Amino acid sequence: MAWVLITIALATLWVVSLYKIRSSCSASVPSNPRFLSDGDTRKKRNVLVVVAHPDDESMFFAPTILFLASEGHILHILCLSTGNADGKGNVRKEELYRACAVLKVPSQKVKILDHPNLQDGFGNPWDHQLIAKIVEEKIKMYSIDLLITFDKFGVSGHQNHQDVHHGIRMLLRENSKRDIEAWELVSTSILRKYSGPVDIWLSTCFLSCDKERTYSLMNKHPGVIYLAMAEHYSQWIWFRKLFVLFSSYTYMNTLRKINL
Secondary structure (H helix, E strand, O other), X not given: OHHHHHHHHHHHXXXXXXXXXXXXXOOEEOOOOHHHHOOOOOXXXXXXXXXXXXXXXXXXXXXXXXXXXXXXXXXXXXXXXXXXXXXXXXXXXXXXXXXXXXXXXOHHHEEEOOOOOOOOOOOOOOOHHHHHHHHHHHHHHHOOOEEEEEXXXXXXXXXXXXXXXXXXXXXXXXXXXXXXXEEXXXXXXXXXXXXXXXXXXXXXXXXXXXXXXXEEEEOOOOHHHHHHHXXXXXXXXXXXXXXXXXXXXXXXXEEEEOOO
């Protein structure tokens, strides 16, 4: 009987949390995030989201991407590898383009690299200096004024995710006098990571401690994430389907400003 009551309570909390996200008057907490507008709501930012592999954009960054697209910002996605660990790099490239189309990012705004020193793999550490150089080139090419990437843990702890973070930190250190703004996707504990929409309550608590440097972007249409991930057909196996359903990253992203 106790387990039945617990199950009912958890299901109710899940539904209430999902309703709160979908019915919220603003898609960000706090509303009108300064990291996008700098106080000028008319200003559109040139944003570069830097990921390591095809499907990172859908599994982890989709709420951010959908929010940016809905606000009319100029959004670019840079994927530093084809995800060729299993020899499916060419397939995964095409999957990424299709997933980005679902997320409202046109293919001409998506750049996928296949550098010999940036190959997918847990045991393939990436050169931070090389990453910094590549990202700097894209900043100049697209007049980027805002970067978004992984934090130092990289959500899943993948070596390549962590290397992307450290490469961008190196870029920021070497260009400290330039006006480059960078934000990282906050990695959460495993309990929060698999709490789905319920994490909104915990995220709000953490945000109250640092409203200047941290924002939570909510995804009012989580079904879009499922459709985007389904385009990554070569990766769309049972445990990733469960991940998308239960992951808090499907329902919201918490971004924190990178300060050196």
